[in-house]
Structures are given as C-alpha cells and as structure tokens.
Amino acid sequence: MKLVEIIEGKAKILIPDPAQFSREGKFDPAWSPVFYNPRMTFNRDVSVIAVSIISPSSVLDAMSATGIRGIRYALESNVKDEIIFNDKNPISIEIISKNVKNNGLVNSKVVKSDANSLMHQVKVEYTDLDPFGSPAPFLFAGISSLRRRGYLGVTATDLSALEGKSKTSSIRKYGASGGKLSFSREAGLRVLLAKIAREAAVQEKGIKPLVSFYNDYYYRLFVRMDDGAKKADATLEKLGTLYECEACGYSFMSQDNCIKKCPYCSGNVRRFGPAWTGELNDQEFLDKMKERIPSFSYLPNIGRASKLIESLIAENKYELYYRTDVLSSKMKINMPTMEFMINCLGNAVRTHFDPRGFKTSRSISEVRECIKAG
Template identity: 35%
Template sequence: MLSYEIKLALYKEGEVSFYATDLEELSKRGISYTKAEVFYNPDMKVNRDISVAVNRILRKDGKSASIDLMAATGVRSIRWAVESDVDRVWANDKNPVAAHIIRKNVALNNVEDRVKVTCKDAGMLTSELMEIGIKFWYVDLDPFGSPAPYTRDSLRIVRRGGILAVTATDTAPLFGVYPLKLFRYYRVSGTRTHFHKEFGIRALIYFILMEATLKDLLAIPLLAYSHLHYVRAYFLIERGALEFRKVIEENLGWVNYCECGNWSTTRAVEPPGRITCELCGSRMRLMGPVWIGSYKNKEFISRIMECVPSEESRKILKSLADEIDIPFYHDLDLISRKLRISSPGVNKVVEKLRERGFSASRSHAEPKAIKTDANLAEMIRILS
C-alpha cells in the first residue's frame, strides 16, 4: 500500500540498489528533498562511504555488529552488510513509512538474514537494548539537525572499544551564527569567525566528550571533518573515569578572538581572562571551552584510506592526513581583502611560511585556508 501512495525511484549507491522518494519528482513540484516522505540525501554519499570503510576495519578486527539509529531508506545499513560484510546490522527509524521502505530495500538486496529492521524512537530503542544487554561495536547517529538530544542514549549501547559515529547538520549554531543555540545545544560559548568550520568540529568533540563522562566513558576522537552542510566525527569509546583528567588537561582549551581576525588559544580547563588584541587594541572575545587537541588518528585514517570505496572520500581523508595538528586556520581571501591585494595561491604561501621556519599546511575545511603556527601579524608581513 505504501509503495504506491508515495512516488518512489530506484537508486544505486556503492554496491547497493534501493528505493527512496523520487527526488526528481519532488524537485518538479518545488519541494525540497528535506520534505521527502522517505528521506534520502545524495550529498551524504561521502559520509556513508567513510562509514562503510570504518565498518570494514572493524570487521577485520573481529568487531562485527553495527546499528543505524535513524536509518531513513536504510542505504547506509544495507551497505554495511553488503560492502563491509558486517554479520549483524540493525536499521531503525521511528517513521513507519521509512521502516516499511527499509524492509523493502533489505529484501531487494537479499540481506534479510543480517539486517534487522525496527520502527521505534531512537531513545526508546536504546533504552530497550540497554535493558536486555545488547550493545554494538559501531553505533551511527545521523539525525536531521543536532545530535545533542540523542548522544547520551547512543553512548549507552556502544561496546567498550567500539566506535560512535556522529553527524551534525545544524551547522549554523555549531559555526557560531546563533551563539545562544550553540551554548544551549553544545554548552560552548562562541561567535561566527573566519575559522568557523573548524570551531564547529572542536565544539562538537567537546560536547561528545562531556556527554561520555556522564557515563564514566571516554570518547577519544579518531577522525572529524567538515564537509558540505555537515560536521562528522568518529569516537573510540572506552572506560575513562581515571583518564578523564589527563585528557581534558591536555586537550581542552579556550580561544580569544578579535573581529580584526586575530586570535590566540589557551590550553586550560578553567576559562582564562579576556585579553586585548595586540594588532588593533580591541578587547578580544573569549570562546569555549572546545577541544584543541588533535581530531585525527593517523593510523586510523591510513587504514580507512585503504578501504574507502570512493575517490572523493579518499581526497578528503588525504587532506585531513596532511593537515598539521594546530588549532584553526587563516583565511587567505579575508586577509587579502583587508590588505587590498590579490589573493595568492595557498601552496605558494605554505611554501613561504615553511621557508621562514613556520609549520604550515592546507586545511580540509576551506579551499583558501592555511593552518600554521604563524600568527596573523606574521601572515600579514608575509603577504604584504
């Protein structure tokens, strides 16, 4: 009944075929894909590709049980079964229409023996699973909007030594466009900056870390990135009450930011005082707390790159691997506009910085961004 009430189209992604709402038909009617009866976003393919690679790694390590708490069409879950050869996959969505289509897609790909489908609220399902002692090596949390309301429940069903994958599509709050929402959802104080995409990554990591501590767990970031309209992060989940103090002392910090584009970071648990900008003399804004440690594990990324099923995903991972581990980046276009000069090539500026003894690299987050230990004043001297 549902299949003819909703206009469906057959899609293919990776090695999987699946039905979803006909996006072309929606477009003709002037309706956004976000309003589809069965949600499917083709732009999230890189997100799903990397999740397939992560599940391949876990499968090789003998960790073969995964759950997608908000599965929509089920394409992600089914790809784990088909492409990652995961033994036990659980695909859940609270939308009964979506759950019906997931079952249809599971049968289409002949993985009924490995993919279980349920139609429940994510929080209710995690409570039930916790009650009967079912946990997973891989838990994927990919909601529409903020993951904040669902994070604590998701952590309850990750096995120790397993991975929690989190997507945030509410980038406006995370990137500081709506400071009050950023504070309300993620307990981070901040504003819009030129390095807003990386600030969003680090704010999300801080939030997940603090949510994990409430369960006496440690959420260690293995990989985090910003792509298109979302932020994505993978965490290794371990018992961590004893290690927590060391982790936050080494990796938590604050940012003093000035509207002129200058900033400095302080590694500290307690907030430092606000300072005066050395360039323009303005009072700088204190932002944080955020994660200022590394958001990538090089060995983990190397293993993913061997397994990732698409060149686009490999490029993002390569860009991440090549980044230096220094918080935030300079925007070449912004500095060039202030200096009233043509914006130079990123590689050329990186070379100049290295020649002068600074560490420097591109950033995966922005095409004209440079990560470096040179401050803004030094960047201006190099570009002038």
C-alpha cells in the same frame, strides 16, 4: 506510493519516486515521506570506508530512513554479525524491510522505535547517528548504546549552532558561548566533539576522535569510547576555549577560558567554547583509511574521498587554520594567493575546511610577514 530503485555503492535501494515529491521541477528530500538525500552519498562513502576499518561485530543504524547506511555497512564494511535498523517513521519501516530483503541481508533486525528509547535498551559495537539537524538530543543515549570500547559515528547539519552564528542555539544545544570566529568551520567541529566528550564523561567514558571532517553543509565524525573514570577525566582535560585576536588575527586554543588579551599584540580577543583542543583525527586510523582506498575503487566518489583523506593527513599535525582574506583585511593590504602563502611559509598546508584557509606551525608574526610580502 511509487518507489524507484537507485544504486549507491553495492546497495540497491528503493526510495520514494523523487518525481512525486518535486515542486516546480525541484526535488527537496525533506518533502519525501521517507528521506533519501543524494547529496549525502559522499558522507556515506567515507563512512563506509571508516566502518570497514572498525569492522564492528554489531551495528545500530539508529535513524535509518531507507536503510541505506546500514545496508551499505553490511555489504561493504566487514560487519561481522548483526545490524539493527531503526526509525520512528512507520513508512520508513516498510521501505527498510523491503530494502534489507532485496539486498539479501540475513543478520538484521528492523525496529520501529524512538531512537533514544531504543539506544537505552541495546548494546552494540558501533552506533550511527544521522538525524535531521542537531545530533545533540541523541548523543547521551547514543553513547549508552555502546559496548565497552565501542564506536560512535555522528552527522551534524546544524552548522549555525555549532559555528556560533546562532548564539542562542549554540548555548541551548552545545552549551557553547562566545560567537562566530573566522575559523568557524573548525570551531564547529571542535564544539561538537566537546559536547560528545562531556556526554561520554557523565558515563565514565573518554573519547578518541578517529576521523572528523566538514563537507558541504555538514560535519561527520567517528569517535572511539575508552571506558573508565580516568579516561573520562583525561578527555575533559582536552576541553578548552578557542580565541581569535580582533586586532592581529592570532588564533589559539587554551584550557584557560578567561583570556581577555592577545598574547602576541595585547589586542582584544573574541572567544568561543567549550571546544575540543585535542587532535581531530587519529593518524593511524587515517593511514588505514588511505590504505583501503584501492578496495573501494568502484565508488564514483573515491577520488574525492582519497583527496579528503590526504588533506586530513596533511592537516593533522597543525592546530587552527587562518584565512588569507581575514588577515589581509585586518592588515588593510591586498590578499596574497594561497599558493604564495604556502610557499612563503614553507611549513603550511591548505585546509579542507575552507578554500581561503591554511594551517601552519609558523608564528603569527611570520604569517603576517608573508601576507605583507604577497
């Protein structure tokens, strides 16, 4: 197999030559015997910044593929000691070993194992889960691979299950029932956090989301584990249900999972959950990420990463987002511009989840007044 070298961040990585695995001039990473997806570079860039704040003593890159993540953490994220690279694919193992050596990593181990089996055997401070599709089958073992007060990083690309579009997979993978709501991109992230919280609770751990976001076609998040049955119980109290009124569009979260009528207009509500109802991001962690931006100025994506972090900071004090297109269609009037809505509401911001979305602390009646005025 012909390998070519690419540079991402501070890492030089050998990957299978994309030209060999292109069909009709198109490259699909899934056709390659070892996975490397340039569309995930932004995910890795933001992750490198987040891990640099955690500065873990030990890391498990549980699904390494080429080893790019773990290698970047070693070179860019202040990892204090060991990195374990793992993949079940034997061709990956050959490539990871070459990449680890070429990048001069000394404190590292390359393992060929099933991720779940390995995660039940090791203890590290930070575990990274980056599977194809759903992380659900790996969450329990991922949490059990962590030392006290450890950290878990998770990528999920199974958006149709998480957002409630595919109802049967929502139930199978996440135990989430109901259906897709207009703020489905936020709903998906909250359903994923709820699943992590439940898996952690079984192991008498609570979770604290540090940074979590949607981009392109995936979710990426980092949570800290807080050990103890009381922390687990406190975490479970943050699980609830997401609601949206079919009539007026009012959206809310509640620990009560049996609400049938909208508290604003008494219309019928649609629901989805269980979902995380707490904060999606930790303000202090986001502030630290923002402070770190200048030291990552060598990354081509740093402008985008900085914009995302700014957006997460601005969004953090608000709850669910509304969509101008959905509300104006319910009210059967023309959609106002986003700029008009933000100015009219005064206390509102755009959301990174959706260009048609905004978050606000204003009431639904004030939101509807602004839609009308637009």
